[in-house]
Amino acid sequence: MTFLRPVDITAWAIQARLFERQASGDLVFVRMPAASDNPAVINHNVLSTLEHLRAAGAGRIFINVPLQRSDSPQTDLRLRALIADNPNRIFPTNSLEQDYKDSDRIPPTSAYFTQGARVYGSDYDADFLRFVWGFDRAEDPAKGAGLAPLSFALADTGDARDTVLIDYTIRASTIPTVGADSIEAGLSRLGSTDKTYILGTDSFGANIRAPGADTVSPTIIHILAAETLLRGSGQRLPWFSITLVLGMALALGVRFTHTKRHRRIFYVAWCSFAAALFVAIAYLGIKAVFADGLLLALSYAICRAIARYRRRHLAIDPLTRLPNFAALNQDLSGDDEAASDCLIIAKVARLESIFVGMNNADRRHYLCEICNRLALGDRDRTVYYNGGKYLAFVCDTEGIPDLEAHLEGLRAIVSQPVRVTGRSVDVAITMGADSSTKDPIEQRLSSAIAAADQAREVYKPVFVVGNDREDWDHSLTAKLTQALADDQIGIKLQPQVDLATHSIIGAEVLARWRDPDGVDVPPSSFILQCERMGRLDNLTRRIFEKSCRAVASIHEQGLLPRISVNVSAVQMVDDRIAQIALETLEAYRTDPRLMTIELTETARIEDLGIARDVVDRLKSAGFKLSLDDFGVGSANFDAWLELPFDEIKIDRKFVAGLQNSRRARAIVGGVIHSAREAGVAVLAEGIEDRATYERLADMGCTYGQGYYISHPLWLAEYIEILQAERERGLSLRDIG
Incomplete structure (x- = not known):
């Protein structure tokens, strides 16, 4: 804080130049001739000036000139008598301390001249730049208790204040000044002589500086301090007040501004507030310490700059030099x-x-x-x-x-x-x-x-x-993570029949999940979410395990239908899906010839060569391969050509239009014919009524699946239907 004093001094000097105020004119500086080495000359000049002022009817007179005994006893006696006879109008001053900078003691006034008089202190403390900023009424007892500063005596404001900080907006040049060598002319120029006069000289003490006035007499400093008291300014704010105000404003602004634009606006507002506070304090003539507040702001700015530099440095990709x-x-x-x-x-x-x-x-x-x-x-x-x-x-x-x-x-x-x-x-x-x-x-x-x-x-x-973001249900993500951890996702089986014999030949495994809120989540939603979470392999492994358990349960009843399990084509990027399937089959000792893998969204296969290797491994293990949703964008002839499918599943979109659309019948018929020529079975999904069922059978479609045949069933329900078909010789069509 000591090192910051020059900043405060500079700030006070700037404040002094912001406004220009006139002195009251009630305090007149009487400039005495330059002091000589002969005390008799000094005493004679002071005596002559006092007599002229008394004769002109002057009010109070302060002698801010050191008086010493001289070799002219008559002059000394007359001067002493004049001071003693006017104790309420003529006041000598005395100096008890050295000047701060030059350490030259102003000669003290001899006690010979102060007997019976009211004496005031003429001392001042200048800083290292030779500025005097104020006076304290209280004196150090070691320096003589009760010797009040000359400035307080000039103002004569009573004991209301103990400290005055000089308001340098009051210009020293506006203080009325007369020369002792032309006292009559000077007094006539003033008009009224009922004022307070201060005799002073530049010969003693250091050359004091005042903002905007270069060097001035020490007497002028006392007069400016008195003018400050008369104006009612010159108070001192606690050293922490400005720092506290600016710091709180800075902290609140940083706390509640989070965007770059708002923070820049706040910085401008904060600087404007600090500048306005600076000007307002100058206008009021109050002294305040700004350096600490500026240090706080500078410290924040440096820390902020370092943080921004680090962010910029860390926010650049080292390879491309692009922002990351x-x-x-x-x-x-x-x-x-x-x-x-x-x-x-x-x-x-x-x-x-x-x-x-x-x-x-x-x-x-x-x-x-x-x-x-x-x-x-x-x-x-x-x-x-x-x-x-x-x-x-x-x-x-x-x-x-x-x-x-x-x-x-x-x-x-x-x-x-x-x-x-x-x-x-x-x-x-x-x-x-x-x-x-x-x-x-x-x-x-x-x-x-x-x-x-x-x-x-x-x-x-x-x-x-978009804004609705229904596809990005983040709460679903958390629930799904817990569901996978707790094995809450189950399966249902939707029967598939041979359209020629009307007998059940297998079932498609469908994942089912009811979330903790009791809501059935569509497979299309949570399966897609598993993919986004990178948990699709985990879900597929769970479905394979449950499918293998279902096969084992069906086998225990002496039944041997096949099971179809859906696998997303995005999993064909490497050998992981084959590894999952084979590990699961080995763990549950399941015959892979009873399981068909339905490949969905084949257009999302990024490398058909890799996918072909994965499919070949699965088929060599005994799995059958089915192309799901054939005919729509995600399953087309390109995939059929490149991969060795055993079965084609015609999408429900075409099956639903068989009765009313010639184009749908033509497309379905073409697919059935192409499959027959390629030696591939055809399964139509989405059969909703008897007419569609019979038309597909007439067209030569191999298998069928849909709500007309059966809704998805739990495992126990599916086994019950299989047993009914075996024991009673009934087909699923007859069962209803």
């Missing part, structure tokens, strides 16, 4: 306009394999070229890179009627090959978008990443999530 997702969180959290835009995630497929054999320069070029394409059409767009396979940017959706179509067009541009060191490198990306505006940026970022993971190059390359 930490910078994305920071930028969007501090920008209300950007936070209201759509957040886009671009996922670069097979990036790890593309980077094999590339040096860092080629990798940087590849990614930066993709970023340049993503920023096409928006020069100010910032693209962020997370260091892996995700790129992010925000898109202003105003003026874009179809965001999905817009992103598909952008994706088509970005997907063009990139030239790297003389060769073309493919670009394959999918995009996920979160157009919600209500959720925190962290949640939106996770949602957009999940959407990009959900998108597939062939099937659905762009996946957009």
Whole structure:
């Protein structure tokens, strides 16, 4: 705090220049001639000046000149008598301490002249810059108790105050001044002589400085202090007051402003408040310590700058020098306009394999070229890179009627090959978008990443999530995690029949889950959520285990129907699904020839070569393979051609239109004919009525499944129907 004193002195000097006030004019400085080495000359000049002032009818007179015995006893006697005869009008001063800077003692006034007189102290304390800032009424007893400062005596305001800090907005140049060598002319210029006169000289003491006045007489300093008392200013605020006010304002502002824009506004407001406080205190003539508050603000600014530097340093991807997702969180959290835009995630497929054999320069070029394409059409767009396979940017959706179509067009541009060191490198990306505006940026970022993971190059390359976000049920995620941990997900069996013999040939395993709230969650919802959570393998293993237990229970009854288990095509990226199936069969000693794997969403297979290897392993183990939902976007002839399916399941969309649509009948008939030629069985799902059942049988469809045949059954119900069919010779069609 001592080191900060120059800052406060500078602040006070600036405050002194902000306003200019006139002195009251009631205190007149009488400048005595320069002191000589002869005390007789000094005493004579003082005596002559006092006599002129008394003759002119002056009020109070203060002698701020050290008086010493001289070799002129007559002059000394007359001066002493004049002072003694006017104890209430003429007041000598005395100095008891050394000047702070130069340590030169102002000669004290001889006791010969102060006998019977009221004496006031002429001392002052100057700082290292030779500024005097104030006086205290209370004196140190060691220096003579009861010797009040000259400034308090000049003001004559009583004992209301013990301290005065000089208000330097009162200009020293406005203090009335007369010369002792031309006292008559000076007094006539003043007009009224009923004032207080202070005799002083510049010959004793240090050259004191005053803001805006360079060097002044020590007597002028006392007069300015008295003028401050007369004006009622010059108070001192506690040293911590400004620091406390500014610190609390800073703390509250930082606490309640969280965006970059709001925080910048607050900083401007805080600085404006500090400046206004500075000016107001100067106007009121109050002295306050600002350096500590400024030190607090400077400390905060330094810490803030270091933190921002670290964030900027940590928010840059070292390979591409692009801002990373930490910078994305920071930028969007501090920008209300950007936070209201759509957040886009671009996922670069097979990036790890593309980077094999590339040096860092080629990798940087590849990614930066993709970023340049993503920023096409928006020069100010910032693209962020997370260091892996995700790129992010925000898109202003105003003026874009179809965001999905817009992103598909952008994706088509970005997907063009990139030239790297003389060769073309493919670009394959999918995009996920979160157009919600209500959720925190962290949640939106996770949602957009999940959407990009959900998108597939062939099937659905762009996946957009909106404000409703029904597909992203985060509470469902927590419940599903608990359900998997507690093995709450069960299975039902929907019978499948031979349409020629009307006998049951097997059943499709359907996952069923009732959440803790008693709500039946559609399989399409929680299975998709398992995929997003990365728990699809876990769910599939549970379904395989329960299916194997069901097969074992059916076998115990001497029955041998087949079981079909659904497997998502996204699991065909490696050999894990085959490992899950084989490990489960070995654990439960289940014959794989009784189990059929129904492959769903085959268009989401990213590498048919890898998928073929997985399928071949499953078929070599004895599994049969069925192509589910054939005819719609996720199951087509391309998958049928590339993979060795044993069965084709015609989607319910075509089965439902058999009675009323010639096109549906033509499509179903064509599929049945093609399957017959390829030696593949055909199963029609979604049979809802007897007419559809019989038409499919007439068309030569092999198997059927649907609510007309049976709703999904629990295992005990399914076994009961199988037993009825065996014991009574009834078909499921006869059972009803």
